[in-house]
Amino acid sequence: xxxxxxxxxxxxxxxxxxxxxxxxxxxxxxxxxxxxxxxxxxxxxxxxxxxxxxxxxxxxxxxxxxxxxxxxxxxxxxxxxxxxxxxxxxxxxxxxxxxxxxxxxxxxxxxxxxxxxxxxxxxxxxxxxxxxxxxxxxxxxxxxxxxxxxxxxxxxxxxxxxxxxxxxxxxxxxxxxxxxxxxxxxxxxxxxxxxxxxxxxxxxxxxxxxxxxxxxxxxxxxxxxxxxxxxxxxxxxxxxxxxxxxxxxxxxxxxxxxxxxxxxxxxxxxxxxxxxxxxxxxxxxxxxxxxxxxxxxxxxxxxxxxxxxxxxxxxxxxxxxxxxxxxxxxxxxxxxxxxxxxxxxxxxxxxxxxxxxxxxxxxxxxxxxxxxxxxxxxxxxxxxxxxxxxxxxxxxxxxxxxxxxxxxxxxxxxxxxxxxxxxxxxxxxxxxxxxxxxxxxxxxxxxxxxxxxxxxxx
Numbered sequence: 001x002x003x004x005x006x007x008x009x010x011x012x013x014x015x016x017x018x019x020x021x022x023x024x025x026x027x028x029x030x031x032x033x034x035x036x037x038x039x040x041x042x043x044x045x046x047x048x049x050x051x052x053x054x055x056x057x058x059x060x061x062x063x064x065x066x067x068x069x070x071x072x073x074x075x076x077x078x079x080x081x082x083x084x085x086x087x088x089x090x091x092x093x094x095x096x097x098x099x100x101x102x103x104x105x106x107x108x109x110x111x112x113x114x115x116x117x118x119x120x121x122x123x124x125x126x127x128x129x130x131x132x133x134x135x136x137x138x139x140x141x142x143x144x145x146x147x148x149x150x151x152x153x154x155x156x157x158x159x160x161x162x163x164x165x166x167x168x169x170x171x172x173x174x175x176x177x178x179x180x181x182x183x184x185x186x187x188x189x190x191x192x193x194x195x196x197x198x199x200x201x202x203x204x205x206x207x208x209x210x211x212x213x214x215x216x217x218x219x220x221x222x223x224x225x226x227x228x229x230x231x232x233x234x235x236x237x238x239x240x241x242x243x244x245x246x247x248x249x250x251x252x253x254x255x256x257x258x259x260x261x262x263x264x265x266x267x268x269x270x271x272x273x274x275x276x277x278x279x280x281x282x283x284x285x286x287x288x289x290x291x292x293x294x295x296x297x298x299x300x301x302x303x304x305x306x307x308x309x310x311x312x313x314x315x316x317x318x319x320x321x322x323x324x325x326x327x328x329x330x331x332x333x334x335x336x337x338x339x340x341x342x343x344x345x346x347x348x349x350x351x352x353x354x355x356x357x358x359x360x361x362x363x364x365x366x367x368x369x370x371x372x373x374x375x376x377x378x379x380x381x382x383x384x385x386x387x388x389x390x391x392x393x394x395x396x397x398x399x400x401x402x403x404x405x406x407x408x409x410x411x412x413x414x415x416x417x418x419x420x421x422x423x424x425x426x427x428x429x430x431x432x433x434x435x436x437x438x439x440x441x442x443x444x445x446x447x448x449x450x451x452x453x454x455x456x457x458x
Contacts (some may be wrong), residue, residue: 001213008432011084013309014353021256028040028229031291041205048457049298050225051407051453051456052450052453053456054407054411054452055407055410055411055414055449055450056058056446056449057412058411058414058415059411059418059442059445059449060442062415062418062419063418063422063438063442064322065439066418066422066438067422067435068420070422070423070426071426071431072426072427073423073424073426074281074423075266075271075272075275075423076269076272077258077269077272077383078255078256078257078258078269078270078273079257079258080257080261080263080265080266080269080407081255081257081263081264081265081269082264082265083257083261083262083263084261084262084263084264088262089261089262092262093262098153101150101153101154102154102158102162103159104154105153105154105155105156105159105172105256106156106159106160108131108154109156109382110139111131111155112128112131112132112216113213113216115127115128115131115209115384116128116209116212116213116216117209119207119209119219119409121209121210123207125383126209126383127380127381127383128209128212129206129212130376130377130380130383131205131380131384132212132216133200133206133207134210134373134376134377134380135377135380135381136241137196137200138242138365138369138372138373138377139377140241140245140248140324141248141362141365141366141369141373143245144244144245144246144248144249144252145248145249145251145252145362146252146254147249147254148249148251148252148254148255149242149245149246149249150221150245150249151239151241151242151244151245151246152180152235152236152242152246154192155235155239155241157220157223157224157227157235157239158227158235158239160220160224160234161224161227161232161235164224174344177229177231177233178229178230178231179230179396180230180233180234181229181238183238183278183280184237184238184278184279185277185278185279185280185284186237186243186271186277186278186279186280186282187278188226188237188238188240188279189237189238189239189240189242189243189244189279189283189284190279190283190286191240192219192238192239192240192241192243193240193243193244193287193290194286194290194325195219195240196240197211197286197294197321197457198321198436199211199215200290200294201290201293201294201297201317201321202314202318202320202321203215203314204313204314210255215318223235223239226238227457237277237279238399238443243283244283244287247274247283247284247287247358248265248273248358248362250266250271250273250274250358251265251270251271251358251359251362252267252270252276253265253267255269255270256427268416268419268420268423270425271355271358271420272355272424274354274355274358276351276352276354276355277351278351280331280349280351280354280355281351281357282329284354284358284361285328285329285332285357286359287323287327287361287364287365288325288328288357288360288361288364288443288448289321289324289325289326289328290321290324290325291328291361291364291365291368292324292328292364292452292455293320293321293324293325294368294449295364295368295452295455295456296320296324296455297317297320301391302320312325328448331444331447331448332350332354332357332444333350334353334440335353335366335440335441335444336350336353339353339425339437339438339440339441340439342432342433342436342437342439342440343425343428343429343433343434343436343437344429344455352428353421353424353425353441354425355424356417356418356420356421356424356441357417358417359412359413359414359416359420360413360414360416360417360445360448361413362413363409363410363411363412363414363416363450363452364409364410364413365414366405366406366407366409366413367406367407367409367452368406368458370396370402370405370406370409371395371396371397371402375395375396375444385422403456406456407453408436409458410452410453410456411448411449411453414445414448414449414452417445418438418441418442418445420439421438421441424432425437425438425441
């Protein structure tokens with residue numbers, strides 16, 4: 001269920017996904033009020049001209065400033081950071097702390113499972129859909145930004161795997177884990193993220209307890225089976241939510257230095273330390289493309305296309321999701337090819353600048369889902385606590401303020417991407433080619449920005 005659909009389902013008390021063939025909701029239809037938390041995007045109180053002009057100016061000025069003032073690489077990756085007090089690090093790394101967090105994650109998972117098994121098949125009265133689509137999927141964004149890769153400790157599947165390995169019978173039969181092929185990289189995580197976003201955006205009736213039970217059970221079975229084959233290290237790249245949390249945590253001020261110390265750092269250093277691994281581009285493009293498709297999915301013209309398509313809603317939505325991801329990936333690959341053409345051969349032209357897409361994905365996530373998290377998140381918790389009359393979710397900001405926040409988030413994400421790409425460029429290429437080699441990346445950022453703001457304003 002798309003977060004738009006999650007909001008509509010939680011407000012209206014109906015099934016999610018918008019798969020019916022009723023009338024297309026109009027701009028003022030209350031079922032669309034949580035698309036971005038401020039009603040229809042078509043009525044955003046901000047001028048498209050000023051939004052696009054401001055975005056272009058911010059990108060162009062930052063590009064010129066970087067070209068003139070930033071001639072050598074300044075980001076140090078995992079070699080930088082101010083070490084936190086040893087006592088604080090001991091508390092963070094203490095077995096009791098980690099056990100408590102694993103227990104918390106497992107207890108939350110069991111609570112969601114019980115609500116799915118025993119609760120009503122109505123997302124307005126069952127907190128499980130909100131827990132999965134809002135608290136987990138959207139809530140991991142601020143949690144990872146503030147605290148680092150938290151899902152690594154909270155992941156109930158990792159905890160179940162550890163518990164299973166402690167059983168006496170498992171100890172006797174424990175085979176040596178198979179080596180994890182290096183070529184896999186983050187491809188399993190990219191596939192898992194696509195599967196989850198397909199469940200959100202294209203699956204029929206994704207808010208149904210039956211649908212969620214089947215999806216979660218299948219995902220858990222696959223993950224645990226592969227962990228039994230490859231060992232616990234499988235979860236770091238094979239579990240979609242761990243990879244998602246770890247990728248966003250690259251921009252956290254908390255991190256680990258190469259010597260293992262817990263440090264406060266410039267988030268750009270953490271971003272610069274993003275491993276250039278197979279599947280990294282696919283993972284980020286799934287995040288960008290699925291969020292872009294989510295932003296377009298409540299457009300009346302697309303809803304009409306879904307309702308009138310001879311293929312049916314689910315196949316058409318699947319093709320639309322794939323097309324959005326493919327478009328984002330194609331544009332990035334063309335940019336990488338153009339950069340290589342201008343600057344000369346490079347052994348990893350695709351992965352070298354993939355880290356610069358992470359702030360862009362973060363900006364899109366904030367723009368699209370901020371209001372959903374702060375309205376539907378507390379509502380899901382209230383329902384879980386047994387309150388029968390949970391209040392209707394209210395927008396946290398007025399229309400003007402939230403529209404400004406959305407545009408600023410998109411533009412800021414692209415400006416941060418330009419900075420990260422420029423620093424990598426001056427490190428990899430000779431000074432005479434470094435700035436010229438950034439022109440394709442600037443064109444890509446402008447294209448993504450126009451698309452992102454267009455989704456908000458159109």
